[in-house]
Amino acid sequence: MPITSPVMNHPLRMALAAEAHSRPFLQLDAPESVTHLALYAETGATPDWHLRKLVELCGCFGVAGPAAEAKYFYHDFGRFRLKWECHTEFATFTFAMRHAESAPLAQSFERMPLMHVPQQWLHGLDGKILVAAHVVLDKSGPVSDPAAREIRAVFEGLSLAASVVLQDAEVWSDFLIQSDGFSRFVVRDLGLREYQLGRLVQRVLEIETYRMMALLGLPHAQASASTLNIIEAELARLTAEMVDSDDVVTEAGSVEASGEPDDGERLLLRNITDLAARSEKLAVDNSYRFSASHAYFQLVKARIEELREVRIDGLPTLREFMERRLSPAMSTCSATVRRQTALAERIAHSNELLSTRVGIAQELHNRKILQSMNARAAQQLRLQQAVEGLSVVAVSYYMVGLCGYAAKAAKSAGLPINTDLVTGLMVPVIVFVVWMGLRRLHGQIKH
Numbered sequence: 001m002p003i004t005s006p007v008m009n010h011p012l013r014m015a016l017a018a019e020a021h022s023r024p025f026l027q028l029d030a031p032e033s034v035t036h037l038a039l040y041a042e043t044g045a046t047p048d049w050h051l052r053k054l055v056e057l058c059g060c061f062g063v064a065g066p067a068a069e070a071k072y073f074y075h076d077f078g079r080f081r082l083k084w085e086c087h088t089e090f091a092t093f094t095f096a097m098r099h100a101e102s103a104p105l106a107q108s109f110e111r112m113p114l115m116h117v118p119q120q121w122l123h124g125l126d127g128k129i130l131v132a133a134h135v136v137l138d139k140s141g142p143v144s145d146p147a148a149r150e151i152r153a154v155f156e157g158l159s160l161a162a163s164v165v166l167q168d169a170e171v172w173s174d175f176l177i178q179s180d181g182f183s184r185f186v187v188r189d190l191g192l193r194e195y196q197l198g199r200l201v202q203r204v205l206e207i208e209t210y211r212m213m214a215l216l217g218l219p220h221a222q223a224s225a226s227t228l229n230i231i232e233a234e235l236a237r238l239t240a241e242m243v244d245s246d247d248v249v250t251e252a253g254s255v256e257a258s259g260e261p262d263d264g265e266r267l268l269l270r271n272i273t274d275l276a277a278r279s280e281k282l283a284v285d286n287s288y289r290f291s292a293s294h295a296y297f298q299l300v301k302a303r304i305e306e307l308r309e310v311r312i313d314g315l316p317t318l319r320e321f322m323e324r325r326l327s328p329a330m331s332t333c334s335a336t337v338r339r340q341t342a343l344a345e346r347i348a349h350s351n352e353l354l355s356t357r358v359g360i361a362q363e364l365h366n367r368k369i370l371q372s373m374n375a376r377a378a379q380q381l382r383l384q385q386a387v388e389g390l391s392v393v394a395v396s397y398y399m400v401g402l403c404g405y406a407a408k409a410a411k412s413a414g415l416p417i418n419t420d421l422v423t424g425l426m427v428p429v430i431v432f433v434v435w436m437g438l439r440r441l442h443g444q445i446k447h
Contacts, residue, residue, distance in 0.1 A: 004063065024074075025202040028085055030139035030189045031099040034201060035114040035182075038131035038209045039088040040216075051093030052085050053124070057093075060118050080113035089292070090130060092209065105186060109138040131209045132177075135185040135201055151186055156215060161321035163309040168192045169200055170312070175208070176319065183208060200307075207303045210296040211326055218329045220286050221336040226322045228339055231279055235343070238271055239350055240359075265361065269354050276347045283317030283340045290337050297330045398430040403430065 023428050054073060056066035064074040066084075073084040083094045097113035112134050114122070135153075140147065152160060157174030165171050172186040185204055189197055242263075274440070300322060309317045316324070403426045408420040 015040070025195075025198040026096050027195060028095065028137060028198040029095060029098070030137035030187075030197065031102045032137040033097050033099065033108055033110070033112050034135040034205075035095040035112050035127070036131065036133045036135065036205045037093040037095075037129060037206070038090050038212070039093070039125060039128040040213075041128055041223070041234070042128040049128075049392065053121075054091075054093070056124070057082075057117070060121060071142065077116075078221055079116045090209070092131075092205075094205065099156060102139065105136055105138065105150055109184065131183075131212050132181060133183045133185060133205060133208050135187060135204065137187050137189060137197065137201070139189045147290050154186065159321075160315055161318050162312045162315045163307070163317040163319075164190075164312060165307040165309055166192065166196060166200060167308070167310075169197070171200075171204055171307070171318065173204075173318075175211075175325070180378065203303045203306055207300055210299045210303070211322070214293045214296035214300060214326065215329055217286075217289050217333040218395070220289045221333045224282060224286060224336050227278075227282055227347050228336070228343060231275055231282075231341060231347075233348065235272075235275055235347060238268055241268055242328060242350070242354060265354065265358050266405070269351070269358055270353060271349045272347060276344070276351055278345050279340065279347055283344060286336070290333050292302055293330065293333050299328070300326065303412055392435050395434045395438075396427070399430045399434065 026034075039050055039053070045326055048068070051066070051068065053069070058065040058075070061077055063075055063077070072088045075082055080095050080097045083092075083096075085092045085094075095110075095113035095117065095118070099108070101110065103111070131298070151172050155172075155174040155176070156178050157176035160174050161172060162172040167192040168189070170186075170188040170190065172188070173184060175183060177183050185208075187201060187204065192200065211223040214378075217335060254379060304319050304322065307318065309319055311317055404419060404423040407417055411417045
């Protein structure tokens with residue numbers, strides 16, 4: 001039973017299945033020439049800039065361009081064929097042109113498909129071309145000395161890299177931008193099977209494109225070196241100030257004396273926090289670029305692995321060339337990432353140490369404040385007790401006086417009372433009663 005109903009399929013099934021076939025390679029057959037352009041847009045460019053350039057090129061030949069969401073486009077313009085691919089950070093334009101017969105390599109590099117592209121359109125790519133490469137596909141026998149000399153003659157660089165790939169082909173290049181602004185590759189077909197040549201050329205162009213994309217991280221690493229040097233020197237100075245401050249505290253006992261963190265410690269903490277912010281900003285600015293460079297470098301190594309290289313006597317292979325030229329640049333990026341991480345950890349550790357010291361000093365200061373408050377409370381209690389004692393005496397004095405007046409009044413009324421004796425006997429009674437009354441009142445207020 002065929003599965004054709006949309007209800008039976010997952011909504012993404014068809015799109016995911018088509019993804020594996022979304023970027024087919026060109027079908028090439030020597031003799032042929034290929035021009036490859038990789039356009040990279042800096043941050044701030046409009047998202048569809050590469051698509052607009054493609055539509056503009058198609059418009060020059062009266063051809064309808066792709067849809068707005070397209071990621072791949074292929075068209076045979078007659079004189080040349082074009083394959084366009086949209087990637088995350090760049091877009092590639094690959095032009096291919098067949099030749100009726102083989103020609104010397106020097107002439108082949110003068111008959112490239114880009115000659116049929118409007119010059120005005122090419123000039124409109126100003127500032128966006130990251131990779132521009134010419135590839136000449138040659139079909140001849142094994143390399144002889146004259147042929148080797150002919151191949152060397154089309155390269156301006158002194159150091160060539162070449163190897164036998166896929167058992168039945170050779171790839172030659174110096175990975176150098178020539179005087180015409182293009183890097184050059186010679187791919188010799190020694191008996192490849194159908195469609196192998198197209199896959200081989202695609203791998204070679206991917207190696208060149210991903211190599212350049214990977215190297216975009218190198219300027220960031222080089223520019224970060226001076227900033228990291230400044231931050232590290234500042235951190236060393238602040239750490240030395242922390243040590244000197246510790247020595248002064250140990251000798252003078254300032255923390256024990258006052259317990260309050262001084263302005264110097266607060267300034268140190270603020271400066272270290274500022275260093276942490278600067279270090280974090282640098283890491284954020286470089287994080288994506290370094291991660292992308294690492295990913296592109298892994299793609300370069302994977303594509304070289306797929307070539308299954310065999311050495312040509314006297315020449316380094318593509319793998320050896322990349323290990324000698326590209327790997328050090330990637331190591332610089334990796335070292336910068338590790339340096340940024342280590343610096344951030346050191347700053348965080350210093351920040352924690354100083355924060356702990358300031359916190360301890362603040363706690364000592366707070367403890368001394370509490371001790372002072374307790375001492376004042378004790379003084380207030382003693383003063384309050386003294387006031388209460390005086391209050392007992394004062395109240396008792398007035399009440400004894402009132403009792404004395406009452407005793408004198410009773411004696412004047414004819415009662416046989418010794419006023420002095422009554423007054424004297426009433427003093428301890430009144431004092432006890434007043435004292436108990438004040439204690440009871442004090443207890444009621446506390447509760």
